[in-house]
Amino acid sequence: MDGMIVIKCGGSMIDTLSTEFFDSIKKLQSNGLKPIIVHGGGPAINKMLESLQIESEFVNGLRKTTDEVMNVVEMVLSGSITNQLVRGLQANGINAIGITGSDGGLLKAKAIDKEKLGFVGDITAVNETILYNLTSIGLVPVISPIAINNNGDELLNINADTAAAAIAVAVKASKILFVTDVPGVLKNNEIVETATSKEMLSLIDDGTISGGMIPKVKAALHSLEGGMTEAMIVSGQSYLLDGKKIVGTTIRKELEIVN
Template identity: 50%
Template structure:
């Protein structure tokens, strides 16, 4: 959909997003863009798991999700985190509505690998007509990364993966990962632009690791003729303006090869 911008707000950045960030989303709307928000909530989930003394582990940058972990993830993401963002959007004069996968089947998923990751899902479908309806009414969807599968099975889905799937499904013009790091770093230096081949090389050499892996993989999967580049920006310092000139790492689908 023309002029759709998908912004993924990482869980570690939500509490420190400035009022200017939300004011800029309003500016984007007024400039004719159609923002869609996907959010994470890792730190808040960890805090609740620690409080409840529920053990968890990360595998390949993903939180292994048992039934007790799923209960906490659903409660935190659909509850406190989503509502905190909604309050800030509404304060800024932006009509926003919170959604999870179970709301009108916004997100449908299957198991990524039940034995390895537990209830971690891969998105198979996005309710595009619902999102188009909201966008057309100038309502900003704020999507929590919980999805539904067969027989009502709940899945915890990496928010980066959800953002990529939503951007792809909506044929978005831009996908921006708003995070707590400047972008992709190599030997302490910011890589302002990086290609698909370079990303694969940096994953193999361990320069890209942990939670950055699902982020860049989601970015690459979402690239297409409409969406030519994806950005990773620092939400504490980057200002989202209508000209979309941001400081961070631009990911492209060029075929450069690192030697």
């Protein structure tokens, strides 16, 4: 839908979102855009698991999610973090509503590998009508990346970057932004301002892009494959969202050569 913009807010940014961030959301709305926020929560989940003395491990960058871990993931993501973001938006004059991906079957998913990863899923469907309806009455949906399986009897933990990309593709968003605690993709300590999908893959292959930036870039590439024209990775402390200038890394599709 024209005017949709998906903003993925990294868990490490939740406690440090600046006034400029909320001002940017208001500017988006005043420019006729309809923001949708998807958030992560890794640091807060880690802290809660540690306090409850529940062991957790990562497999290929994904958190292995046992029954015990899933309960904590749901409590932290859909409870404290969603509510914290909604309160921040409301305090800054933005009408927002918290929703988990399992509400109304917003996000349907299937388990990736129960034996290796437990309750970790890949999204199979997005009920975009829910988001159209919420944004049409001026609400900003704040979504926690927890999905429900196709049978409706099991919750699944979804990587927030991939959830944001799937939602952006489903609602045909005009733009997707991954808001993180770094200013963008860095090469030799300098921001890569623009790059193509192919160039991003090369930077992953040569090790320039590593760690937590890899799933963000891959999710950005997935959104491009799904039909979007560009995706951005930006810092929550340094970007402007006034429809004119955004500081960070812009990733675009390769130009098609027409003979």
